Amino acid sequence: xxxxxxxxxxxxxxxxxxVRDLDLEIQDGECFSMLGPSGCGKTTTLRMLxxxxxxxxxxxxxxxxxxxxxxxxxxxxxxxxDFGMVFQAFAVWPHxxxxxxxxxxxxxxxxxxxxxxxxxxxxxxxxxxLKVQHAYPGELSGGEKQRIALARAIAINPQVMLLDEPLSNxxxxxxxxxxxxxxxxxxxLGFTIVFVTHDQAEAMAISDRMxxxxxxxxxxxxxxxxxxxxxxxxxxxxxxGLSNFLPVETREGATFVQGAPEAGPLAVVRPKGxxxxxxxxxxxxxxxxxxxxxxxxxxxxxxxxxxxxVEYRIRVGPHELRIQKGARHEVFQEGAPxxxxxxxxxxxxxx
Amino acid sequence: xxxxRFGTAEILLLLSILILVVVVAIPILLIFWNxxxxxxxxxxxxxxxxxxxxxxxxxxxxxLVIAGGTTVLSTIIGVFFAWLVSRTDLPYxxxxxxxxxxxxxxxxxxxxLAWKILLSPRGGHINxxxxxxxxxxxxxxNIMSLGGIIAVETMYLFPFVFIQVSGALERMDPTLEExxxxxxxxxxxxxxxxxxxxxxxxxLAGALLVALYSLAHFGVPAILGTERNIFIIPTKIYEKIYAxxxxxxxxxxxxxxxxxxxLAAAAILYIQSLVLSSGRFQVISGKSMRPMVLKLRGLKWPxxxxxxxYIAITVVLPTATIFLVGTLKTYGLAFRLxxxxxxxFTYILFKWELTRDAIxxxxxxxxxxxxxTMLIGTLISYVLVKTKIxxxxxxxxxxxxPFSVPGTVIALGVILMWSGRxxxxxYNTAWIIFVAYIARYMAxxxxxxxxxxxxxxxxLEExxxxxxxxxWQAMRDVVLPLIKPGMVAAFFLIFLPALRELTTSVxxxxxxxxxxxxAIYTLNEDGETVYAAALAAxxxxxxxxxxxxxxxxxxAKIESA
Numbered sequence: 074x075x076x077x078x079x080x081x082x083x084x085x086x087x088x089x090x091x092v093r094d095l096d097l098e099i100q101d102g103e104c105f106s107m108l109g110p111s112g113c114g115k116t117t118t119l120r121m122l123x124x125x126x127x128x129x130x131x132x133x134x135x136x137x138x139x140x141x142x143x144x145x146x147x148x149x150x151x152x153x154x155d156f157g158m159v160f161q162a163f164a165v166w167p168h169x170x171x172x173x174x175x176x177x178x179x180x181x182x183x184x185x186x187x188x189x190x191x192x193x194x195x196x197x198x199x200x201x202x203l204k205v206q207h208a209y210p211g212e213l214s215g216g217e218k219q220r221i222a223l224a225r226a227i228a229i230n231p232q233v234m235l236l237d238e239p240l241s242n243x244x245x246x247x248x249x250x251x252x253x254x255x256x257x258x259x260x261x262l263g264f265t266i267v268f269v270t271h272d273q274a275e276a277m278a279i280s281d282r283m284x285x286x287x288x289x290x291x292x293x294x295x296x297x298x299x300x301x302x303x304x305x306x307x308x309x310x311x312x313x314g315l316s317n318f319l320p321v322e323t324r325e326g327a328t329f330v331q332g333a334p335e336a337g338p339l340a341v342v343r344p345k346g347x348x349x350x351x352x353x354x355x356x357x358x359x360x361x362x363x364x365x366x367x368x369x370x371x372x373x374x375x376x377x378x379x380x381x382x383v384e385y386r387i388r389v390g391p392h393e394l395r396i397q398k399g400a401r402h403e404v405f406q407e408g409a410p411x412x413x414x415x416x417x418x419x420x421x422x423x424x
Numbered sequence: 425x426x427x428x429r430f431g432t433a434e435i436l437l438l439l440s441i442l443i444l445v446v447v448v449a450i451p452i453l454l455i456f457w458n459x460x461x462x463x464x465x466x467x468x469x470x471x472x473x474x475x476x477x478x479x480x481x482x483x484x485x486x487x488l489v490i491a492g493g494t495t496v497l498s499t500i501i502g503v504f505f506a507w508l509v510s511r512t513d514l515p516y517x518x519x520x521x522x523x524x525x526x527x528x529x530x531x532x533x534x535x536x537l538a539w540k541i542l543l544s545p546r547g548g549h550i551n552x553x554x555x556x557x558x559x560x561x562x563x564x565x566n567i568m569s570l571g572g573i574i575a576v577e578t579m580y581l582f583p584f585v586f587i588q589v590s591g592a593l594e595r596m597d598p599t600l601e602e603x604x605x606x607x608x609x610x611x612x613x614x615x616x617x618x619x620x621x622x623x624x625x626x627x628l629a630g631a632l633l634v635a636l637y638s639l640a641h642f643g644v645p646a647i648l649g650t651e652r653n654i655f656i657i658p659t660k661i662y663e664k665i666y667a668x669x670x671x672x673x674x675x676x677x678x679x680x681x682x683x684x685x686x687l688a689a690a691a692i693l694y695i696q697s698l699v700l701s702s703g704r705f706q707v708i709s710g711k712s713m714r715p716m717v718l719k720l721r722g723l724k725w726p727x728x729x730x731x732x733x734y735i736a737i738t739v740v741l742p743t744a745t746i747f748l749v750g751t752l753k754t755y756g757l758a759f760r761l762x763x764x765x766x767x768x769f770t771y772i773l774f775k776w777e778l779t780r781d782a783i784x785x786x787x788x789x790x791x792x793x794x795x796x797t798m799l800i801g802t803l804i805s806y807v808l809v810k811t812k813i814x815x816x817x818x819x820x821x822x823x824x825x826p827f828s829v830p831g832t833v834i835a836l837g838v839i840l841m842w843s844g845r846x847x848x849x850x851y852n853t854a855w856i857i858f859v860a861y862i863a864r865y866m867a868x869x870x871x872x873x874x875x876x877x878x879x880x881x882x883x884l885e886e887x888x889x890x891x892x893x894x895x896w897q898a899m900r901d902v903v904l905p906l907i908k909p910g911m912v913a914a915f916f917l918i919f920l921p922a923l924r925e926l927t928t929s930v931x932x933x934x935x936x937x938x939x940x941x942x943a944i945y946t947l948n949e950d951g952e953t954v955y956a957a958a959l960a961a962x963x964x965x966x967x968x969x970x971x972x973x974x975x976x977x978x979x980a981k982i983e984s985a
Contacts, residue, residue, distance in 0.1 A: 123606055151605045158606040164599035168621045177617075178607035225607065235606075 075101050075135055075232035075265050077122065082131035084117055084289075091117040093289045095131070101232075104259060104266040106276035109286035110312070115269045116237060118286075122267060123158055123235055124151035135233065152181075157226030157264070161238040163218040165210040165225070172197070172206040175224045182229065196228040199258060216247045223255070227262060234259075236268045240275060252279055273313050277301065285309050307421040310355045317361070317394045319354045320423060333390020336370045344420035353421045358384070358397040360417040363405060368412025373405050387411060432895075433811045437819060440804040444822040447863045451837025452686065452829060458840060459679035474677050475684075483660035483681070486570065486649075487639060490656055493574035494581060494638040499631045501578065502585025503623075505734075508727060510593040512718045515728050523735045524586050529971050530739065531924040532580035533643025533941065534960045537948055538742030539576050540647055541749055541957070543567035549745075568652045573645050577638050579738040584637070585630030592626035593619075611718060625699050632696045636689055640830030642927035643941070647948065657681045658832040662931060665836070679840075682833040689828040743964060750958035768958040779959055781936060782943035789854060789939065790922030793861035798914045800862070801869025802907070808870075809877040810885075810903075826866035831927035834863045839931065852934030860928050865918040872917055876910020877903075916974045923970065924963055 077099040084092040092114040099105045107115040120126045121141065122133060128143040140149045165174050176193040184192070197203045200220045210218055219239060226234055236255070240248040256279060259266055270276050276283045277297040284294040285308075293305040304310035307318065320331040323343040330336050331351065343352065362368075363385070371389040378400075385396045385405065394413070405411050460471050474480060508514050509521045527535075542550045543565045551563040566572060600622065604614045642658040650659055661681050664674040720727060748759055750768055757763040772779040808819060829837075838860045842850040850856040880903055888898035926941030933942045940963050947956035 123602075125602060125605075150610075151602070152608045152610055154606070155608070156606055158603065160599040160603060162597055162599055164597060164603040166600060166603075166618060166622070168624075177604065177609075181608040181613065222603070225603070229608070 077233060077265065077267065078132075078134040079118075079122075080132045080134075082118070082121060082133065083129045084114070084121060084126060085129050090289050092121070095291055097284065097291070097294070099265060099267060100282075102259075102263055102265055103281045104256070104268065104279055106268045106270060106280040106283035107286060108270055108273060108276040108283055108312070109292075111271060112288075113286040114289040115271075115286050117289075119235055119237055119267060119269045122233075123156060124149060124154050155229065155231055156233050156235055157229065157231035158235040159219070159222045159226050159237065159239040161241055163210075163215070163222050163242070165218050165221045167210050170207050170209050171202055171213075171221055174210065174221050175202075175206075175228050178225060178229045192228055192230075196224040199227065199261070200224040200254075215243055216251065219243060219251060220254075223258070227258060227264075230262070231264055233265045233267065236266060238269055238271070241270070241272070248275070255279065277313075285312060287312075304355075304419070307353060307355060310419065310421070315358045315395065315397075317354075317356045317358065317396075319356070319389070319392055319394065320351065321354050322351045324350055330369065330389055330392065333392065336389050337368075339369050339415065341415055341418060347420055348422055351423045353423055354415070354418050355421055356394075356415050356418040358395045360415065361394065361396045362414045362416060363387075363396065363398060363403070364412045364414065365403075365405075366412060368414045371411055371413055373407050373409050373411055376405070376407050385411075387413065389413070433807070433813050436803065436807050437811070437813055437815060440800075440807050440819055441822060443800055444804070444819070444825065444866075447859065448825045448829065448866065449822060451834065451841045451863065452825065454840040454845075455679045455682045455686070455833060455837050458676060459683045471676075471680050474673075474680050477677075479655070480660060480677060480681065483655040483657055484684070486645075486654060487656040489570055490573055490577065490645065491635050491638045493570070494577040495631050495635045497574060497578040498582040498634040499585050499627060502582040502630060503589050503627055505582075505731065506586045506589035506593060508731065510590045512720050512727075513724065514720060514731070515724060520728075520731050521590065523739075524731075525583055526735070526739050527580050528583040529967055530580060530743070531643070531926070531941070531963070531967070532577065532641065533647055533926050533945065534746060534924075534964065535580055535738075535742050536576050536644040536647040537944070537956060537960060538745040539567050539572070540948075541745055541953065542741070543572070568648050568654075570649075570654060573648050573654070576644050576648065577641065580644075581634045581637055584633040585627065588626040588630035588633075589623055592623055596622065628699050629696055632692045636692050636830075639688055640685060640832060640927065642832060642930060643945070646930075646945065657685055658830070658927060661832050661836065665839075665931060675836075675840075678836055682830075682836050685830045685833050686828060689830055693824075693828050746957050746964065747961045749954060750961040752954050752957075755953040768954060769962065772955060772958050772962065776955075778938065779943055779947075779955070782938040782940050782959070783962070785854060785857075785937055786923050786925075786940040789857055789861060790919050790925070793858055793865065793922055794915045794919035797862050797865050797869045797918050798873070798911055801866060801914055802873045802911055805870055805874035805877050809874050810882075823870055826863065826870065829863065831864055831925075832931065834860050835928045835931035838863070852937065854937045857929050857932050857937060857939070860932055861918075861922055861925070864925075864928055865922060868917045868921075869914045872910050872914040873907065876907040876913075879910075880906045912977060916970070916977070920967065920970045920974070924967060 077097075079095055079097040082092060082095040082097075083090065095114075095118065107118060109115045117126060121128055124141065127148055128141050130143050132139060132143070133141040135154075139145075139147065140154060141147070166177075169177070172193060175196050176189050179189045179192055194203065197206055200223050202217070202220055202224055205213065205217065210221060213221070219242070222239070239255075240251055243251060252275065255266070266279075268276070268279060277300075280297055282294065282296055283300060285292040285300065287308055293300055293309050300309065301313055304313055310316055311318070321328050321339065321341075322331055328339045328341050328343060330339070339354070341354065369389060371387040371394070373385055374388045374393060375386040377384045379397075381400055382397050383400055383402065383404070385398070387394045387396055396413070460466055460468055462470060475484065505524050509517045509524065514520065540548070542548050545551060545563040545566045545568065548563065548565065548567070551565055554560065554564045555562075567576065596619075601614050601618055604618045609617070640658060642662065645654065645656045646659045646662070649655060650663070655663065661678045664678045664681075667674075748764075749755070751764040751766065752759075752768075753763050753765050773783070774780065804819065804823060808816065808823060838856055839851065842848055842856050842859060844851070850859070884902055884906070885898050888902040889895070893901065924941055925939060926945055929939040929942050930945060933939065938946065940959065944956050944960050944963065947953075947959065
């Protein structure tokens with residue numbers, strides 16, 4: 074069983090706490106993404122998992138085996154962890170041909186020549202590299218280099234595969250393709266994936282579960298749907314997709330936009346559990362409807378045609394909201410008054 | 425603008441070609457001509473027969489031994505220290521890294537002078553001390569031998585390898601090694617199968633530079649070898665030219681030996697370009713990350729002590745020796761306060777015409793050569809990098825020449841060219857040294873100015889043109905300010921080595937055109953050890969001051985030439 078467990082994991086670099094008291098359990102065979110802006114601690118967490126970084130506090134276990142333990146100062150070295158890992162900059166060795174790159178981990182294990190042959194060939198086949206096995210990395214494209222890295226990582230049949238932003242050096246089209254390939258390999262070979270990315274769309278597309286980190290602190294763990302639909306904080310809401318935040322105030326059941334009472338009341342219900350009368354309404358651009366009459370009153374400040382979408386910037390008092398509508402929607406001119414209604418929204422404490 | 429057939433670009437190209445032809449190409453051609461053409465007919469057999477003469481053959485053999493030995497030793501030491509400061513947790517790494525570059529600044533012939541004072545078989549201070557201490561009959565060390573020359577050359581040339589390898593280790597993408605680690609390989613396996621093979625081009629590049637320099641250097645073998653009849657190609661050429669009073673056969677032997685030097689240098693550079701151009705070694709990462717560091721544990725302090733000792737022995741000891749000997753009233757007196765005086769320095773600086781002249785000559789020659797060479801280099805680099813005109817390949821070919829011409833060869837070439845053969849006789853004047861310096865240091869200027877120009881993307885100039893600037897305004901207001909750091913770097917890259925130059929000027933100096941290097945060398949030859957050391961001490965002070973000045977003036981990183 075390759076359940077990966079992190080308990081109270083903390084890592085400091087000088088005075089900066091890169092990861093703070095992280096508790097996490099990654100299930101066997103799951104595809105788990107670590108998402109967050111750069112510097113949030115996601116890569117550090119992955120490197121601690123891989124064994125490249127020691128822990129300042131806490132423990133990492135895989136199955137029931139301890140891999141890192143700070144109080145016992147025990148760290149299984151990276152070369153003993155039997156993980157597969159794919160790096161952002163590919164890290165394929167330019168002085169070895171494709172075959173030797175992929176065969177390297179098997180050679181290190183001291184397998185027989187015949188077994189190295191078969192297993193390398195299988196890894197190459199799985200990644201579609203068999204045709205170019207005698208080429209050198211310098212002769213191949215970025216996508217192919219990333220395939221080499223993948224093949225090398227799966228060659229030893231790892232239980233856990235660590236992926237450090239493996240797609241960010243590829244162009245968008247290739248990125249999507251590789252995403253499917255990684256998923257596909259996982260289905261066939263059954264390894265656990267820990268995937269680091271700063272791209273929320275990528276994380277949502279690939280993950281069974283994901284977590285969002287910020288400044289070394291875990292913000293939320295859950296399935297992509299949970300995280301998209303019920304972000305636990307304003308930060309997660311803004312990180313996980315396009316967002317509007319509108320400061321509002323609810324008094325005696327009626328909710329008004331702060332600084333723009335003349336825009337009229339909003340047809341919303343203040344979510345339970347908010348501490349103050351003043352709160353922040355959070356809403357996705359696609360979750361707001363436009364109408365000529367009624368609703369929250371605003372003015373079209375700008376309208377941008379995006380092909381299948383039309384994007385509006387609507388001014389409501391001192392605030393501006395971003396709204397996206399299907400292209401065949403009723404069109405409002407710039408400068409025209411419009412009314413807004415909020416189909417889905419969430420509330421967060423003010424600030 | 426427009427389709428004129430002969431515009432500014434063409435004029436610049438012709439001018440560049442002309443300069444390189446006169447300064448570098450013709451002198452080299454004259455050397456080959458003198459070596460292989462007798463009375464208008466090519467004659468390779470007689471040329472080869474000259475090489476079979478025992479003394480020239482011996483010099484060739486010694487050159488090979490010294491260059492080979494120095495290269496191997498420098499590579500081992502350079503790679504080891506580079507690895508130590510960039511891949512281990514050695515204490516005070518940053519400081520040690522700077523210290524390992526110090527030997528670069530010391531002129532090796534001054535180092536040789538110091539080591540001769542310390543380790544010559546009979547008179548050397550350390551030898552005498554050891555003989556007294558242990559009541560020995562015979563001296564322990566003999567620095568005036570092939571082994572001694574190799575040791576001293578290594579001390580001052582290993583930084584070539586050190587710079588290349590430590591730079592490459594730092595630029596290398598650390599995930600290349602991490603990928604091997606996660607694949608199950610331990611540190612030793614990674615070093616053997618990943619790191620070392622990936623470092624090979626840098627190691628080779630450094631090693632080849634060491635080979636090039638140790639083949640062409642005059643100073644160390646002249647000071648440590650000549651007295652003992654150990655000659656290498658450059659010192660043999662010097663001996664032939666001077667001892668024979670310039671007779672034809674001697675000059676022919678000189679040109680023959682020079683031809684060998686040129687061919688060897690060209691071969692070395694060719695191998696280097698082959699190694700560097702094969703694309704299998706692109707290891708540079710975009711991200712800067714902390715590389716894997718080996719914990720030295722118990723070896724931490726012993727290795728630091730070893731490194732500090734190495735610097736102390738190769739840098740501090742010889743430098744201190746030079747300064748101390750420079751203060752002695754007479755050579756041979758003990759280093760006691762009553763035997764010391766600062767009068768030597770005032771005498772050399774202000775009273776003695778020979779040394780006063782030498783300092784002045786070196787100053788104005790290096791200053792003017794650096795300025796002129798830098799400007800010519802900028803012009804040629806501009807044509808090479810920024811213009812697209814027909815006939816550029818000719819300039820590209822000529823532009824490679826300065827890199828492959830050793831100092832001795834340049835000296836001989838300018839002697840052949842500027843001794844009246846073409847109606848101009850500069851022999852025994854400062855001008856002949858000036859022309860030689862331009863040829864000798866052109867490579868430095870080309871390298872750093874073309875690097876600077878390549879950094880300036882064409883679109884920057886085009887943006888200026890689009891804003892209404894003429895070609896010249898764009899050049900003046902955009903390109904020149906951007907490449908100025910490169911030009912300043914080029915200036916200092918020439919000025920400082922020229923200030924301490926010996927290999928070329930020793931063949932060219934006249935009665936009143938000694939340079940500092942020549943003066944130190946001839947004073948030492950004449951047995952004026954104290955004055956030689958005092959002048960060397962002054963040279964060291966000037967060089968150190970110059971290095972500090974560079975640091976303040978340019979923050980641009982100066983790679984070794």
